[in-house]
Amino acid sequence: MANRLAAGVDRVRRTTQAPRPRRDQAPGIRPATETDVPGVIALDQDVTGLLKRDYWHDMFERYGAHPDATRIFLVAENAGRIDGFIVGEVRAWEFGSTPSGWVFAVQVRPGRRVQGLGSRLFETVCDRFRAAGVDRVRTMVAPENTVIHSFFRSQGMMAGPFIELEMRLD
Numbered sequence: 760m761a762n763r764l765a766a767g768v769d770r771v772r773r774t775t776q777a778p779r780p781r782r783d784q785a786p787g788i789r790p791a792t793e794t795d796v797p798g799v800i801a802l803d804q805d806v807t808g809l810l811k812r813d814y815w816h817d818m819f820e821r822y823g824a825h826p827d828a829t830r831i832f833l834v835a836e837n838a839g840r841i842d843g844f845i846v847g848e849v850r851a852w853e854f855g856s857t858p859s860g861w862v863f864a865v866q867v868r869p870g871r872r873v874q875g876l877g878s879r880l881f882e883t884v885c886d887r888f889r890a891a892g893v894d895r896v897r898t899m900v901a902p903e904n905t906v907i908h909s910f911f912r913s914q915g916m917m918a919g920p921f922i923e924l925e926m927r928l929d
């Protein structure tokens with residue numbers, strides 16, 4: 760009985776879990792280059808349904824074209840395809856905040872999710888932030904995006920000390 764139960768659990772696990780890529784098949788994480796921008800645009804369009812060419816070229820110009828310790832644009836590439844990316848920057852003294860790392864965007868290709876790639880991107884950007892000398896990382900999330908909440912919470916992030924305010928200008 761116990762054996763049959765264990766076999767059943769094992770079968771469900773095998774059929775419901777996406778296969779983890781072997782280590783040598785895992786995409787390499789590296790700084791973005793200009794030739795990666797079309798792949799980033801295409802992945803973002805797949806995920807969000809919006810084509811934002813100018814936005815991503817501008818993001819690359821700001822954070823990827825002249826990478827240094829404080830401006831970070833990383834991609835995860837696998838056989839020439841962009842499977843994920845993350846963008847961040849060290850910012851100091853805005854809103855009275857001490858220097859901290861900010862993550863502006865993180866995305867993983869739907870077929871490659873829940874295999875640890877988002878975590879590897881986040882860990883890599885956090886390593887860069889540590890190397891730049893900051894002791895905390897921040898981001899902003901939309902309240903209804905439960906997946907991104909769950910993801911950042913799983914990385915150890917919790918509610919921060921600031922409250923966002925806004926008003927309409929029309």
Ligand SMILES: CC(C)(COP(=O)(O)OP(=O)(O)OC[C@H]1O[C@@H](n2cnc3c(N)ncnc32)[C@H](O)[C@@H]1OP(=O)(O)O)[C@@H](O)C(=O)NCCC(=O)NCCS
Pocket residue numbers: 806863864865866867868871872873874875876877878879904906907909910911913
């Ligand atoms: C959020 C995102 C980057 C996560 O990437 P990922 O490669 O799947 O993340 P990981 O495999 O490293 O997951 C790490 C943890 O996040 C949480 N998580 C990830 N996907 C989840 C989901 N669909 N539901 C609930 N928790 C989830 C889990 O706790 C997971 O740990 P576990 O696998 O041990 O349970 C990816 O889902 C994504 O690109 N989402 C859309 C993009 C987006 O909304 N970006 C925010 C605006 S820039």
